[in-house]
Amino acid sequence: MSTPPPTVRVLLADDEEMIRHGVRMILQHADGIEVVGEAVDGAEAVALAAELRPHVALVDIRMPVQDGLATVAPLRALDPAPQVVMLTTFGDEENVTRALRSGASGFLLKDEGPEELIRAVRAAASGDAVLSPGVTGTVIKHMLQGGPPAEDASTALERRLAPLTDRERDVLALLGEGLPNLLIADRLGIGVGTVKTHVGAILDKTGTDSRVQAALLAHQAGLSS
Known part of the structure; x- marks a missing residue:
């Protein structure tokens, strides 16, 4: 039960x-x-x-x-x-x-x-x-006012994203679309528990404090439109 x-x-x-x-x-x-x-x-x-x-x-x-x-x-x-x-x-x-x-x-x-x-x-x-x-x-x-990031800022963004695996980048892009774990799991064909693991890894590797900040990072990096 x-x-x-x-x-x-x-x-x-x-x-x-x-x-x-x-x-x-x-x-x-x-x-x-x-x-x-x-x-x-x-x-x-x-x-x-x-x-x-x-x-x-x-x-x-x-x-x-x-x-x-x-x-x-x-x-x-x-x-x-x-x-x-x-x-x-x-x-x-x-x-x-x-x-x-x-x-x-x-x-x-x-x-x-x-x-x-x-x-x-x-x-x-x-x-x-x-x-x-x-x-x-x-x-x-x-939050993104001011146009595309300057070259130094772009380099810093890529440095933050560098530790991510390809799957973690996929999850980050969907975070940028505002999708909850259940829809991310459905979109990628993986389990909700796996999504939670990936989200935790993304926050840790990119130094972001929340899913919202991760979503912003996805937009800044051009992963989400």
């Missing part, structure tokens, strides 16, 4: 009570997800995360006292570290890119539907990137 997957523990951080209430109501009715705590600012979120050890932290970018941008790194420095998903709105691309560069696992629009919210929490808990389709292209474009 197979063992059921562990319950995904979620921490909410948003200064708007109505937002927290709405998100909690959606998640508490989803199988295998438990909201273990709520914070009204980033400092409280870090303190609660250290105590409650959530798997996923949903963090608003704009909060008083300590905003979401200043909260990503302290959350990711915890042991164990939660996956951090930023809650955002349209028109906030600059702040989103800063959060992603700081190690956030992805971003989710506040007006996404219940199914997308639940999917995002489960994806983050399993190590997949969470990228809202409505703004992914805009954010990647914003």
